[in-house]
Amino acid sequence: MGLKEFVTRRIIQIVVLYFAIATMLFFLFRAAPGDPLAAYIGTGFTQEQAAQIRATFGLDQPIHVQYWKYMTSLVTFNFGLSYITGDPVWGIIQDRIWNTLVLMGTSVILAYLIGVPFGAYLAWNRGTKRERFGVVFALISRSAPVFWTGLLGIWIFSFKLGWLPAGSMSQPGVTYSSKLAQFTSPSFLRHLILPALVQAFYFYSLPALLMRNSMLEVMNEDFVDFAELKGISDFSVMLKHAARNALLPIVTAFAVAAGFAVGGSVVLETVFAWPGLGREMVRAVIANDYPVAQATFLILAGLVLVANFLADLAYGYLDPRITYD
Amino acid sequence: MSDQNKTALDSESNVDALDTELSTWRERQADAWRRRLAFLKREPMGLAGILILLAIVLVAIFAPVIAPYEPTETDYGNSLAPPSAEHPLGTDSAGRDIFSQLVFGARPALQIGLLSAISVAFVGMNVGLVAGYYGGYVDDALMRLVDFAYGIPFTPFIIVLVALWEPSKWTIVGAIALLLWRQTARVVRSHVLNLKEKPFVKSARTVGASDRRIIYRHIAPNVLPLVFLYGSFAIAWAILTEAAISYLGFGDPTAVTWGQMLQSAQQSQALARDAWWWFTMPGIAIMLTVISAFLIGRGYEEQLNPELQEP
Amino acid sequence: MTLLEVNDLHVTYAGDPAVEAVRGVSFTLEEGETLGIVGESGCGKTTLAQAVMGALPDNGEITGGEIIFDGQDITHLSNRQRREIRWERMSMISQSAMNSLDPVYRVKDQIREAIQEHRDVSDAEAYERSRELMELVGLDPDRVEDYPHQLSGGMRQRVIIAMSLALDPDLIIADEPTTALDVIIQEQILYRIKELQRELGNSMVMVTHDISVVAETCDSMVVMYGGELMEAGNVDEIFNNAHHPYTLGLQNAFPSVEGEKRDLTSIPGSPPDLSEPLEGCPFASRCPFAAPECEEKVPVREPVDGHRVRCHEPVPFEQIRDRSGEDETWLSQNKV
Numbered sequence A: 001m002g003l004k005e006f007v008t009r010r011i012i013q014i015v016v017l018y019f020a021i022a023t024m025l026f027f028l029f030r031a032a033p034g035d036p037l038a039a040y041i042g043t044g045f046t047q048e049q050a051a052q053i054r055a056t057f058g059l060d061q062p063i064h065v066q067y068w069k070y071m072t073s074l075v076t077f078n079f080g081l082s083y084i085t086g087d088p089v090w091g092i093i094q095d096r097i098w099n100t101l102v103l104m105g106t107s108v109i110l111a112y113l114i115g116v117p118f119g120a121y122l123a124w125n126r127g128t129k130r131e132r133f134g135v136v137f138a139l140i141s142r143s144a145p146v147f148w149t150g151l152l153g154i155w156i157f158s159f160k161l162g163w164l165p166a167g168s169m170s171q172p173g174v175t176y177s178s179k180l181a182q183f184t185s186p187s188f189l190r191h192l193i194l195p196a197l198v199q200a201f202y203f204y205s206l207p208a209l210l211m212r213n214s215m216l217e218v219m220n221e222d223f224v225d226f227a228e229l230k231g232i233s234d235f236s237v238m239l240k241h242a243a244r245n246a247l248l249p250i251v252t253a254f255a256v257a258a259g260f261a262v263g264g265s266v267v268l269e270t271v272f273a274w275p276g277l278g279r280e281m282v283r284a285v286i287a288n289d290y291p292v293a294q295a296t297f298l299i300l301a302g303l304v305l306v307a308n309f310l311a312d313l314a315y316g317y318l319d320p321r322i323t324y325d
Numbered sequence B: 001m002s003d004q005n006k007t008a009l010d011s012e013s014n015v016d017a018l019d020t021e022l023s024t025w026r027e028r029q030a031d032a033w034r035r036r037l038a039f040l041k042r043e044p045m046g047l048a049g050i051l052i053l054l055a056i057v058l059v060a061i062f063a064p065v066i067a068p069y070e071p072t073e074t075d076y077g078n079s080l081a082p083p084s085a086e087h088p089l090g091t092d093s094a095g096r097d098i099f100s101q102l103v104f105g106a107r108p109a110l111q112i113g114l115l116s117a118i119s120v121a122f123v124g125m126n127v128g129l130v131a132g133y134y135g136g137y138v139d140d141a142l143m144r145l146v147d148f149a150y151g152i153p154f155t156p157f158i159i160v161l162v163a164l165w166e167p168s169k170w171t172i173v174g175a176i177a178l179l180l181w182r183q184t185a186r187v188v189r190s191h192v193l194n195l196k197e198k199p200f201v202k203s204a205r206t207v208g209a210s211d212r213r214i215i216y217r218h219i220a221p222n223v224l225p226l227v228f229l230y231g232s233f234a235i236a237w238a239i240l241t242e243a244a245i246s247y248l249g250f251g252d253p254t255a256v257t258w259g260q261m262l263q264s265a266q267q268s269q270a271l272a273r274d275a276w277w278w279f280t281m282p283g284i285a286i287m288l289t290v291i292s293a294f295l296i297g298r299g300y301e302e303q304l305n306p307e308l309q310e311p
Numbered sequence C: 001m002t003l004l005e006v007n008d009l010h011v012t013y014a015g016d017p018a019v020e021a022v023r024g025v026s027f028t029l030e031e032g033e034t035l036g037i038v039g040e041s042g043c044g045k046t047t048l049a050q051a052v053m054g055a056l057p058d059n060g061e062i063t064g065g066e067i068i069f070d071g072q073d074i075t076h077l078s079n080r081q082r083r084e085i086r087w088e089r090m091s092m093i094s095q096s097a098m099n100s101l102d103p104v105y106r107v108k109d110q111i112r113e114a115i116q117e118h119r120d121v122s123d124a125e126a127y128e129r130s131r132e133l134m135e136l137v138g139l140d141p142d143r144v145e146d147y148p149h150q151l152s153g154g155m156r157q158r159v160i161i162a163m164s165l166a167l168d169p170d171l172i173i174a175d176e177p178t179t180a181l182d183v184i185i186q187e188q189i190l191y192r193i194k195e196l197q198r199e200l201g202n203s204m205v206m207v208t209h210d211i212s213v214v215a216e217t218c219d220s221m222v223v224m225y226g227g228e229l230m231e232a233g234n235v236d237e238i239f240n241n242a243h244h245p246y247t248l249g250l251q252n253a254f255p256s257v258e259g260e261k262r263d264l265t266s267i268p269g270s271p272p273d274l275s276e277p278l279e280g281c282p283f284a285s286r287c288p289f290a291a292p293e294c295e296e297k298v299p300v301r302e303p304v305d306g307h308r309v310r311c312h313e314p315v316p317f318e319q320i321r322d323r324s325g326e327d328e329t330w331l332s333q334n335k336v
């Protein structure tokens, strides 16, 4: 099977998976106890008024019609109207997708840039005090909840030192000509530093610990001894042979890490009042704004799947033994 | 020998045989445990993990004895008091004793951690065993289910479930169990694929043992260490997740949990008011509990995987 | 001229228990010659080869004796000094050569790496050289573009041989270079190695458990047992005039490729545990001729014409040789 066929097949698989997840979500919301419009339809409404509101949101239609409309929305992005503001959902979340991607992308990249060399360093120093300390340190990062380190970060760097903004994405009142202009503005970058670092401080531990294990395993392989035998310097052996091979499982883990990153946006963005999908979802769920909650969930799920797909591709690229079948 | 066996009908020698059998069995069990626990000696980190967890368990059990106040007891005249002899870790904005809240917070954390771990281990192990053992369509179907579970964003899913149903411990445990089994299932399955080819399984099959017996008598004991490993990681994930859910405001509003303490700290502007005792302590408590589970799991993992062992 | 001289070498592996895998072995290797080291598995052959190459496992250490290579004492070299000799002057085809190629790089890049680490040559030159080497070992030069997993086991082995020749080293150490392959390919590769060695004139140490390989490929040989040298000398001399019961036992156990077909009898029992100190002859527990004195002190004999034997010869060696040819001699051992 060629690369093209592999990619097509993966894409089909992912689309099927996506529709399955969307279906589950649909029924999850229908099966939930309580009236979704309870918050909206106050006690003061007459029967007719309530019925009219239901009709506005399409809730008067039979379930299969609702389901069909819902599933087509996955393609058309016509997610209906917010129960709270009455605005089109897509308009509310469109912008936020980029905000989330930039924040989470930055932190995952940072985490890998720090974590992979750190893990390799630990493996290289195996059996030493440094290694032990390093592993414990990584485990500490992994155990400290992000919302807590986020709070500590805000307390120290915003409240005490005054170096960085405590939250949000940009100064209020400032507008930008485009998303790109906004993302490259100094003010945005200042806002990005703290949340990205806080999240990276959590995420780096996964590639670090995995890289350490993977390196230790690869270091037992014959080809590493052989490279040494050839007279290659220790550093080259570690970098070109051990680390390069050890990277393979780390790439697979990237899919899982990205999945957690996407899901973790609900926490991180809430701590830092970052106007992204995660924060919007928390807001919508609390307010019983089901259309927005569903749509944000679907977009987040889509991002997880895309990350999975990218990790697959990267793995195929890095490992010549992959034959795509 | 064979003659003796045939005539071993008199009860006395039967009892003898049973006795020796039982005592060798006991010895073997004791031996197995000694081996299982032997890693503690070589793995000081694992030992540290066990000690920390043990301490937290004790705190949870004896919470009413240890805590100087009722955790929900308010004292508005004494709000945001810094640590003192009266309130060793200060009070929150409603004058509730932080230390007492921490002590009682250990209970839901451990309950949720352990319950989730047990459910995750149970579901993950069985899915992995069945998928790996039967293979074919069963395997395909179950593995697609695993892919499905991996495609769902974890924290958002839990939030939706908890918000749509009721915000209780049980919903949180159920929601975590619904997704987190995926990893255990995958790992167990690939292990079973190897075990299936081992002579002891093949011979069990040739003597006509039922599938069920082969799975649970012959294969399952060999994957238990792995299940235990991922179970200990599940404790950590569950505690972290519960804390995050509570922090976001989807927790049981009547319960005293570490996540909730942090939520109310942030909402009451504890940061701006410099009430560090309020927002540092619950985080440390979460971290200690979670790291104890990670340390135990990691120490155990190093033992399972000889390549990771230090030279 | 003598290229390699090993004197009373001792190698110990740290651990619980510690293992003394080489216990006072000495030999010399002349330039352009091939030396065979033969013995059953677990007798310390690989350890000896690795000690010479300076490639002992981390827990292994030379605890006595010396290794002189081209007049230089290389027993205890620093990593840096060692790297200068490695591959440039002394290369190794190891027991696990089949798994010695890095799975993520093309063959050409791995050969190039070996060359460029030691010589200042351009990529193009290194590439040309890698194609040349492939041809030398009987492979299609275009296969340099392949990844290791695209090659068969025998081909990978040939690639390793090609690599070992890349810098035209003075000494090539081949540690069971063909054990992992099937018999026909073993033959081809051994033949090729021998041919190349003759063509290129390098010296070689051939480690094997199969004494018939030594007969075909070597000029001189060392028979090892239990980490010690049992018999050593010229190959013709030893094949025609072996004195040691162990050597004779090995000859019984392996078919000579050209010789007459006959039943093979392996020596009952297995080599000694090298974590224990051994007094007397290490072979005593399996030797059909063992006499009380064999258990006591280490047997040493004066070499005759470079033929060294370490055996008490409790009975005249002619008798040993005659009786060794009979299966009865070895099989009766089994009953004890």
Ligand SMILES: Nc1ncnc2c1ncn2[C@@H]1O[C@H](COP(=O)(O)OP(=O)(O)O)[C@@H](O)[C@H]1O
Residues within 6 Å of the ligand: C013, C014, C015, C019, C021, C039, C040, C041, C042, C043, C044, C045, C046, C047, C048, C057, C059, C060, C274
């Ligand atoms: N790294 C090591 N640590 C401890 N013992 C070892 C190590 N490598 C080999 N040994 C032991 O040393 C002895 C000789 O092994 P080896 O040199 O591989 O023999 P051969 O190549 O003749 O089979 C064996 O008993 C083996 O178990």
Ligand code: SF4
Residues within 6 Å of the ligand: C244, C245, C246, C281, C282, C283, C284, C285, C287, C288, C289, C290, C291, C294, C299, C310, C311, C312, C313, C314
């Ligand atoms: S005769 Fe004695 S010394 Fe010679 S090999 Fe046999 S046991 Fe060793």
Ligand SMILES: [Mg+2]
Residues within 6 Å of the ligand: C042, C045, C046, C047, C095, C176
């Ligand atoms: Mg060997």
